[in-house]
Amino acid sequence: MDKVVFSMLVENSSGVLSRIAGLYSRRGYNIDSITAGVTADPNFTRITIVARGDEIILEQIEKQLLKLVDVVDIKRLDPDSSVCRELVLLKVLCNEQNRQNIISIADIFRAKIVDVSIESLVIELVGSQTKIEAFIRMLQGVEILELARTGITGLSRGTFDVKIPDKDGRLVDYDFIKADTL
Secondary structure: EEEEEEEEEEEEOOOOOHHHHHHHHHHHHOOOEEEEEEOOOEEEEEEEEEEEEEEHHHHHHHHHEEEEEEEEEEEEHHHHHHEEEEEEEEEEEOOOOOOHHHHHHHHHHHOEEEEEEEOOEEEEEEHHHHHHHHHHHHHHHHOOOEEEEOOOOOEOOOOOOOEEEEOOOOOEEEHHHHHHHH
16 A cells, blocks of 8 residues: 655635545545645645555555545645654653653754653654654653644645746646746
8 A cells, every 4th residue: 555645735615525535424534634824825725635546546546535625736746756744742641760861862863852850751753754753663661641632744745736826816837937037
């Protein structure tokens, strides 16, 4: 089963996330992770969905998503030509004996200690899924009290295949606008 990251640009309207999740639910597809947030243009939201399946299923998902009225653009983020990250917050139990060891592990992974109390630390780490998984493995033996992950979000590298609104609010290829202004 292949894993694919879909990056979608959708109209920022109420219920759009529900309609997209409903499409997955009705078809029996599973979502590994989903993130959503408004873009630089408040009329649009970027939704990143990670899904698994064989190539036929993944193509079917992409085609079904494109049929939704709110979906303006969809692309697969290829690992070699995109940047994908995830955020994790971990609350770990600590005491005087293991606090420095936990902080040292966090430093190695460039994680941030964002809250300290007598009995716990809250650690923030941003990175690839493999980096986050490796960090969690390194904390083996430390009791993780709570863990929250955002899921993957990402963008393609460079300006190829970037869509931006023109003066009329329609999405056009950035390279087209750039060539038009030269």
